Amino acid sequence: MHGCRSLNARFLAFALSLGAATAAATDNCPNLEPEVVRLLQAMSSNAQQVSYSGVVTLQRGGDMQVIEMSHGVQNGEETEVISRLTGQDARVERSGHSAGCMHPGHQLLQASAALGSGVCGLSTSYRFRVAPGDRIAGRAALRLRAEPLDMYRFGYVFEIDRDTALMLKSTTLAADQRVLEQFQFASIEMQASPVAEAATAHQAQHPHPHEPPAQEHGLPWEVVWLPEGFVPTDAVPQRSLRKSYTDGLASFSVFLEPLARAIKPGEGLERQGSTVAYTRGLQLQGRPVLVTVLGEIPTNTARMVADAVRLR
Amino acid sequence: MPELKSVGRSNGTQDGVGSRSVDAEALSALMDDEAQELELRRVLRQNAPGTREHWYRLQVTRTVLQGETPLAGVDFAARVRAAIDAEPTQSAGSGGGWKHALSSFAVAASVTAVVVLGGQQLAQTTAQSDAGRVAPLPVGVVNTAGAVPVQASFGTRSLPTLQPADRTAYRELARQRLRRYSQEHAEHASLNTPQGMLPFARVPVIER
Numbered sequence: 389m390h391g392c393r394s395l396n397a398r399f400l401a402f403a404l405s406l407g408a409a410t411a412a413a414t415d416n417c418p419n420l421e422p423e424v425v426r427l428l429q430a431m432s433s434n435a436q437q438v439s440y441s442g443v444v445t446l447q448r449g450g451d452m453q454v455i456e457m458s459h460g461v462q463n464g465e466e467t468e469v470i471s472r473l474t475g476q477d478a479r480v481e482r483s484g485h486s487a488g489c490m491h492p493g494h495q496l497l498q499a500s501a502a503l504g505s506g507v508c509g510l511s512t513s514y515r516f517r518v519a520p521g522d523r524i525a526g527r528a529a530l531r532l533r534a535e536p537l538d539m540y541r542f543g544y545v546f547e548i549d550r551d552t553a554l555m556l557k558s559t560t561l562a563a564d565q566r567v568l569e570q571f572q573f574a575s576i577e578m579q580a581s582p583v584a585e586a587a588t589a590h591q592a593q594h595p596h597p598h599e600p601p602a603q604e605h606g607l608p609w610e611v612v613w614l615p616e617g618f619v620p621t622d623a624v625p626q627r628s629l630r631k632s633y634t635d636g637l638a639s640f641s642v643f644l645e646p647l648a649r650a651i652k653p654g655e656g657l658e659r660q661g662s663t664v665a666y667t668r669g670l671q672l673q674g675r676p677v678l679v680t681v682l683g684e685i686p687t688n689t690a691r692m693v694a695d696a697v698r699l700r
Numbered sequence: 701m702p703e704l705k706s707v708g709r710s711n712g713t714q715d716g717v718g719s720r721s722v723d724a725e726a727l728s729a730l731m732d733d734e735a736q737e738l739e740l741r742r743v744l745r746q747n748a749p750g751t752r753e754h755w756y757r758l759q760v761t762r763t764v765l766q767g768e769t770p771l772a773g774v775d776f777a778a779r780v781r782a783a784i785d786a787e788p789t790q791s792a793g794s795g796g797g798w799k800h801a802l803s804s805f806a807v808a809a810s811v812t813a814v815v816v817l818g819g820q821q822l823a824q825t826t827a828q829s830d831a832g833r834v835a836p837l838p839v840g841v842v843n844t845a846g847a848v849p850v851q852a853s854f855g856t857r858s859l860p861t862l863q864p865a866d867r868t869a870y871r872e873l874a875r876q877r878l879r880r881y882s883q884e885h886a887e888h889a890s891l892n893t894p895q896g897m898l899p900f901a902r903v904p905v906i907e908r
Binding site for chain 1 (some may be wrong): 875
């Protein structure tokens with residue numbers, strides 16, 4: 389597992405260069421109250437630096453999963469494991485991840501705190517409100533509501549632990565306030581603990597934000613339009629099969645498959661909870677391709693992103 | 701047109717075996733203009749009540765609008781049998797066999813003719829009214845069980861709106877892509893959204 393040194397160095401430089409302007413932060417960003425800034429920062433950084441474990445439920449539509457999870461930090465390295473207690477007997481582990489390694493999504497979450505030079509981080513895309521929260525997994529929470537400022541993303545309600553700033557509950561809401569997905573701790577302990585073994589064990593990858601992977605596949609392509617606030621999650625070559633993006637709260641990935649033969653042009657859609665897979669068959673510069681946009685975004689966003697895929 | 705339930709819907713408990721071949725099937729159907737066949741296989745796999753009736757309607761729609769005689773399906777057979785039963789019973793003398801066969805043929809042919817003529821008229825109407833439109837028109841295709849409205853668009857011009865069979869094949873593709881790419885997407889979501897590793901719980905089937 390490779391480390392994340394270059395990212396840390398870059399982020400540090402980035403944060404320091406903006407330090408001088410911090411005082412002006414909330415003046416330039418009327419949507420961003422200091423309380424929200426602190427909460428976002430604490431939620432993001434503590435999730436990486438605090439050890440905890442527990443049982444989480446995931447509800448999507450009529451379906452409910454129960455997941456055991458553990459997050460441990462030792463010698464500055466994170467080990468995260470989730471294991472399914474219902475459905476497929478599977479677990480996913482990510483170990484050896486530097487607790488200071490911050491990927492673009494978390495940079496966006498935390499940047500809100502540091503930025504003052506006219507960049508307001510997440511607050512250009514969401515309006516945040518803090519309110520007293522529920523009691524979740526036996527703990528008192530603060531409620532952080534993130535309402536989208538455009539139609540390109542979903543809304544969220546986070547219940548954040550008052551003591552540790554860990555996210556205890558996360559609800560994804562459609563524009564009509566329908567609940568699309570809900571993660572919630574049923575129980576939580578402030579220490580890492582062993583997680584059930586499983587028949588299928590996957591070691592999560594560590595896609596590096598700045599060092600592109602070696603694999604390439606055929607056609608050079610790009611996405612010429614993204615909803616405001618979305619940035620690439622990692623450095624990928626133009627010929628990569630996949631490109632992923634995040635706005636700090638949501639993420640989606642775009643996949644381009646060159647096809648051997650032309651297919652009838654068309655589009656197809658599958659939605660599961662907050663996740664959409666939108667597939668379109670088309671010709672780009674006379675080459676038949678299949679474009680898929682997959683992520684936790686509204687259907688129209690996926691459609692517009694697919695529409696913005698071009699060959700270079 | 702009745703909404704088809706998905707067969708390949710991921711529920712997190714199915715294994716991934718065979719997903720590539722179904723996937724290839726969906727693609728190849730779109731390439732070979734055989735999306736109807738794909739539809740048939742999906743529908744028959746479903747084995748639900750009304751499946752045969754649904755398939756029959758699709759078949760009639762296709763054959764009629766292609767200007768062909770529909771295959772004698774479930775309803776035709778029933779109708780023909782009913783017509784024959786209503787005929788005065790032939791004496792069991794010599795020649796009764798071939799007369800009976802001939803009358804059966806005549807009844808069957810007349811039923812078929814009605815459907816073909818009706819179908820051609822409808823097809824023509826559709827073709828004319830499609831000119832200058834982008835949205836598909838509901839096409840009422842008459843089968844012997846009565847008029848069954850079928851949402852369809854079968855013009856010779858290419859329309860932005862898709863034919864139902866295409867939609868089915870593309871939905872199958874989207875479903876397969878969700879299954880195939882979810883895990884790769886989760887690798888990124890888990891590092892770039894506040895839920896930590898939990899995005900992996902969205903993956904229908906986690907693979908090693």
